[in-house]
Ligand SMILES: Nc1ncnc2c1ncn2[C@@H]1O[C@H](COP(=O)(O)OP(=O)(O)OP(=O)(O)O)[C@@H](O)[C@H]1O
């Protein structure tokens with residue numbers, strides 16, 4: 001467990017994803033991770049970064065990064081510790097998650113150079129399941145060396161998600177069992193949910209409300225700009 005190594009350490013959390021659109025579950029995921037680190041590991045979470053993926057990430061119905069970043073900015077506006085960052089989504093190419101982590105380690109390392117500092121990746125169980133996915137051309141979606149480096153050098157906080165089996169997936173990744181001490185799997189006990197951006201897009205397409213699934217300013221922005229119709 002992450003617990004032993006983090007006492008007194010300052011931690012920044014990073015979540016990568018499409019955020020197409022952002023949902024309350026993306027924000028909950030970060031809150032749950034922060035609670036765990038502060039209550040159970042004795043560390044101080046100093047910031048949470050949500051980084052939307054760049055436009056050329058091959059995902060169906062991906063809205064342009066300008067809109068996705070703006071919605072994430074609105075979603076995090078009232079948070080005292082979370083913010084959206086546009087470095088990744090303004091790159092001309094898709095950036096592998098390990099590279100995104102390295103980028104933020106460098107930037108935040110300068111900011112927190114006076115103290116012991118770590119950056120940890122937060123994701124849902126479905127992302128962990130994708131660690132072992134083989135693409136139609138036979139290549140790996142995730143380079144196994146990247147997965148090992150993410151766990152070894154940064155650490156991973158996983159939120160359980162319906163239909164995902166991250167614990168079973170990690171058991172089949174040799175690099176993961178080697179650094180099991182850098183992984184924590186958590187459940188949102190207060191608000192178990194099966195929310196996804198796909199469900200919000202689908203509701204919008206049918207003309208149904210998504211209010212209270214994502215912060216009000218995001219709902220209003222989507223409606224004003226007639227997104228996802
Ligand atoms: N309900 C949820 N519970 C736990 N993790 C979640 C949940 N929704 C999203 N996440 C996590 O948030 C991160 C960003 O997810 P992403 O933007 O791809 O959202 P998504 O809802 O999975 O999107 P889509 O439905 O478009 O595939 C990922 O790590 C994902 O696993």
Ligand SMILES: NC(=O)c1ccc[n+]([C@@H]2O[C@H](COP(=O)(O)O)[C@@H](O)[C@H]2O)c1
Nearest residue numbers: 016017018053096097098127141142143
């Ligand atoms: N090899 C990699 O680093 C790799 C592979 C697939 C997805 N991802 C990341 O996972 C995140 C979530 O992707 P999905 O929206 O497809 O679940 C995105 O930020 C994406 O960049 C990284």
